[in-house]
Amino acid sequence: MSIESFGSRLRRAMDSRGPLCVGIDPHASLLDSWGLPDTVEGLERFSRTVVEALGETVAVFKPQAAFFERFGSKGVAVLETTVAEARAAGALVCMDAKRGDIGSTMAAYAEAFLRKDSPLFSDALTVSPYLGYGSLKPAVDLARENGAGLFVLALTSNPEGGEVQHAVRADGRNVGATMLGHLAAENAGESPLGSFGAVVGATLGDLSSYDLDINGPLLAPGIGAQGATPADLPSVFGAAVRNVVPNVSRGVLRHGPSVEALRSSAARFADEVRSAVAGA
Incomplete structure (x- = not known):
């Protein structure tokens, strides 16, 4: 029996649940604002509450692995439970770990998050291609094998990213555009949506000089606290806006x-994104 691709599952989830990804980012200040201690117990209470509140309605969760890993093995155990409970509730999970390495090390990272029997198996994983796009091959191959996906850092919204992503290659294209080209090739012929997406910041303004039509999802951080709004999405992403997965x-x-x-907050964001996309 063939495994349904991540791209297909993501398209269905966004169409039925709304085009929204909610981060699970239990940093110390947020735990404090919830009245929780900055401990494993606070971490567990926070994560369970988010999944309980949104697991049956949000399309995608994006747990930030670092905020769990900082507590050592007990924090990773909470992350394993969070992933399992989120997926059991019907949400897709994109693990935000931004892994990137070469050879057997990249393969080991991929096995941690993209192998079906791994306790951290996620529907998708964020990865860094800046040891060369080809270094991601172990993750690409394992994602294909297990019906998972990748989100590759391409045009990030942090100011420091520009010195790498905007660097111009000998062929005249910059590095960010090159990454988009690689992803378009991975997704060629896939329907209704490819499984290999790009991370593209929603705060970057007009991106019409880039070909964002990669036949894959565009994970777009920056909505909400970072200043971008759902109404900004059409002007940033143009014709590719229907494939945007806004992260809040x-x-x-x-x-x-x-x-x-x-x-209520998640539903409001999802409704605003739907309206913005429908009007584009």
Whole structure:
């Protein structure tokens, strides 16, 4: 029996649940604002509350691995539970780990997050291509084998990213555009959506000089606390806006620990994104 691709599952989830990804970013200040201690117990309470509130309605969760890893093995155990409970509730999970290495090390990273029997198996993984796009091959291959996906850092919104991503190659294309080209090739012929996406910041303004039509998803951080709004998406992403997966973290999470407030905030963002996309 063939495995349904991540791109296909993501398209269905966004169409049925709304085009929104909610980050699970339990940093110390957010735990404090919820009245929780900066401990494993606080981490577990925070993560369970987010999944309880949104697991049956949000399309994608994006847990930030670093905020769990900082507690060592007990924090990773909480991350394993969070991933399992989110997926059991019907949400897709994109692990935000930004892994990037070469050879057997890249293969080991891929096995940690993209192998079906791994306790951290996720529907997708963020990866860094800046040891060369070809270094991601172990992750690309394992993602294909297991019906998972990747989100490759391409045009990030942090100011420091420009010195790498905007660097111009000998062929006249910059590095960010080159990454988009690689992803378009990975997704060629896939329907309804390829499984290999790019991370493209929603705060970057007009990106019409880039070919964002990679037949794959565009994970777009920057909505909410970082200043971008759902209404900005069409002007940033143009014709590719329907494939955008807007990521909101603090914009939703600051409404906790109230389950109802978390649900209301996420639903509002999803409705605003739907309206923006429909009007594009």
